[in-house]
Amino acid sequence: MEREAMEFDVVIVGGGPAGLAAAIRLKQLCAEKGQDFSVCVIEKGAxxxxxxxxxxxxxxxxLTELIPDWKERGAPVKTEVxxxxxxFxxxxxxxxxxxxxxxQCFQNHGNYIVRAGFLVKWLGEQAEAIGIDVYPGFAAADVLYDEEGRVLGVVTGDMGLQKDGTPGPNYQPGMELRARYTLFAEGCRGHLGKRLEQRFKLREGRDPQAYGIGIKELWEIDPARHEPGLVMHTAGWPxxxxxxxxxxxxxxxxxPLVAIGFVVGLDYRNPYLSPFEEFQRxxxxxxxxxxxEGGKRIAYGARALVAGGLQALPKTVFPGGALIGDDAGYLNASRIKGIHAAIKSGMLAAEAAFAALAAGRAxxxxxxxPQAFERSWLHEELYRARNFKPLMKKGxxxxxxxxxxxxxxFRGKAPWTLHRDTPDHALLKPAAECKPIAYPKPDxxxxxxxxxxxxxSNTNHDEDQPCHLVLRDPKVAIDVNLKIYDAPEQRYCPAGVYEIVREDGTPRLQINAQNCVHCKTCDIKDPTQNIDWVPPQGGEGPIYVGM
Structure with a gap:
């Protein structure tokens, strides 16, 4: 198919903290060195x-390294811990x-409570102010390669396809965005990042990545119970x-605003467990x-998060591009923090890309x-935290x-490094070996x-489009998932997307894709890896407000 094409020096896939930080750092270097490289950021959200x-x-x-005067510029970073x-x-x-x-990882002196969506919006404003092309509402559907297998950019998703995949009356083909270098900043379990890991064997010699699902609500509470600047964490029950x-x-x-949420490691074993219901409990x-009590819930959302740490980082570079932020897995699970790591990784990749462009390479x-990462404070931080996830596997x-x-x-510098060897999806036990969990009805x-x-969550999807939750083999949903694991997708999905429907006594899996909040838990936890999450039409999904 003939597609319109646009050329840039650097294309960045994903307008989150990592992608925007990379774009800003590139343009800063251009200004400092008297260069003029074109930078484009595409973001699948509206x-x-x-x-x-x-x-x-x-x-x-x-953030201070990237934009030293962020306070003076009005960054939405105001609530000091x-x-x-x-x-417990x-x-x-x-x-x-x-x-x-x-x-020390649980101590937050000098840190700030933020609403990440507002911070990302502000970073976008800083990016556009220095000449960066930022295009929300455009989902990267696939990677472009040249004859030698090098990454040449991405193609954005087609718009206006009907359920059967044929063009509808409002069909618009996606565009080719070509670049000398492409940085992938899709967030946790990026669908293109997953393909790149497989194509370039980026995970060879690495631990399997570990994941969690985070579910969050915003509440307006009784002002008498509000303690601005309080950071509280719990472990144990339920x-x-x-x-x-x-x-x-x-x-x-x-x-009197409170952000409350619950994280469950996706290495859990009981297929009857429901992270959503555990949070409600x-x-x-x-x-x-x-x-x-006496408060009001005003927002809801869910997303997967990476937790494998240093041992699970893939090789982050390949011909023509790199993985940054959560697409690679830089989150520090022991600190429950990833924004600062995403920004730093984006900056490091931007500096490497600028040096290559300035030298005339492509x-x-x-x-x-990766060499700069190994010399950075981020590597030192992740090194100190490297044994967190393997140790927490002990209960x-x-x-x-x-x-x-x-x-x-040991101050995180013990003379040993622990490893994991089993991916999260392979740890689920058959339902017959587990006890069902009785969850109370919501009040x-x-x-x-x-x-x-x-x-x-303000989630919306056009129902007349191909389903973006793709089953590699639809029969597996019944013959394996239902028969052996009692259809765990009904419980690990926090949005009611998956449902077993019985018609004339015959079960089938119904996918309510319009409910999907793009958390990607199904892509991670499905025991047969039969579900592929791919982006729907650009701009669709949740519309979070300061989540």
Whole structure:
């Protein structure tokens, strides 16, 4: 098919913290060195920040490196952390950990509570102000390669396709965006990043990546219960001690506003577990209920997050491009922070790309990028945290004790590095070996169902388009997933996308793709890896407001 093509020096796929930081750093270097390289950022969300969701507590270190006067420029980074609180929960009770016993990774002095979507919008404004082309509403559908197999750019998705994949009356073919270098900043489990890892064997010799699902709500609470600047984390109930996870609760300065969320490691084994229902159950704990009672839930969202750490980072460069941010896996799971790492990785890749462009190179490997990472403070930080995920595989109590020793005694520099060898999807047990979990019905006041939650995410998809949740073999959904695992996709999806429907006694999997919040949990946790998440038409999905 003949497509319109546009040429740039650098194309960046994804308008999140990593992608925008890379674009800004490139243009800064152009101004400093008297060069003029063209930079294009495409973002699948309808606007910058629409698909951004994070806790979020921001370590401002890399933002300060990128834009030293961010305060004077009015960055939406205002709520300074005033108190850390860490609780181990049991049903009906809680034990507070003395702050003197908290490892440094759980201490947030000097950090800020932010609404990540607003930060991304502001970064986009800074990018456009210095001449960067930013195009929201354009999803990268595929990678372009030359005859030698080098990355040449991307092609954006076709618009106006009908359900059967044929062009409809409003059909518009996607465009080819060609570049000397292409940076992939799609966030966790990027669909193109996944293909690039396979094509260029970027995971050879690395641990399998580890993931979690994070589910978040914004609440307006009783002003009398609001503690601006409070950062609270919990571990333990309602999860069993062998399942990794915990909650966060961040009190913002603006209004009596609280961000509360729950993370469950996707290495859980019981197919009956529902991360969404566990989160709803968490809110009934006295330590949480007492804060939320009398309040109102105003927003909801969910997304997967990377947690494998340094050992699970893939090779990040290949001919013609690089992976940055969560597309590579730079999040520090022990700190529950990734924005600062995404910004730093974007800057490092931008500096390598600029050096290559200035030298007249194109489509080769940006080897300066991984080398600069190994010399950076980000590598040092991830190195100190490298044993977190492997140790937490030992269970809540043993893992917490051992990680405490790793951080407090060895300062993260123990003379050993622990590894994982099994991907998350392969850890699910057959349903016959597990006990079903009885979850209480939602009360509509403190706890809620999936559909009312999805409504608050402002999710929208045109139903007359090909389904963006692709089954490699539709029969596997019934013959394997239902038969062996009791269709776990009905429970791990936080948006009610997957449903087993029985017609005349015959079960089939119904995919309610219009509900999808693009968390990509299905792409990660499906035990047979039968589900491929691909982007729908550009601009579709959730429209988060400051999540």
């Amino acid at each position: 606007e910058l920040g629409a698909h951004t969701m994070s806790g979020a507590v921001l370590d401002p270190r890399s 005033r108190e850390d609180r860490f609780l 929960l049991k049903e009906g009770g809680a034990m507070k950990v003395p702050n003197a016993l908290l490892p 999860l069993d001690p062998d399942t990794y996870g915990g909650s966060f609760c961040y009190h913002l300065d603006e209004g 968490l809110k009934t704990h006295p330590a949480i209920r007492s804060m939320l 489509h080769d490997e940006l080897s300066d990028y 809540l109590w043993a893992g917490s004790l051992l990680f405490g020793i790793d951080q407090m005694v 509509g006041v403190l706890t809620f169902d999936r559909l009312s939650s999805v409504f608050l």
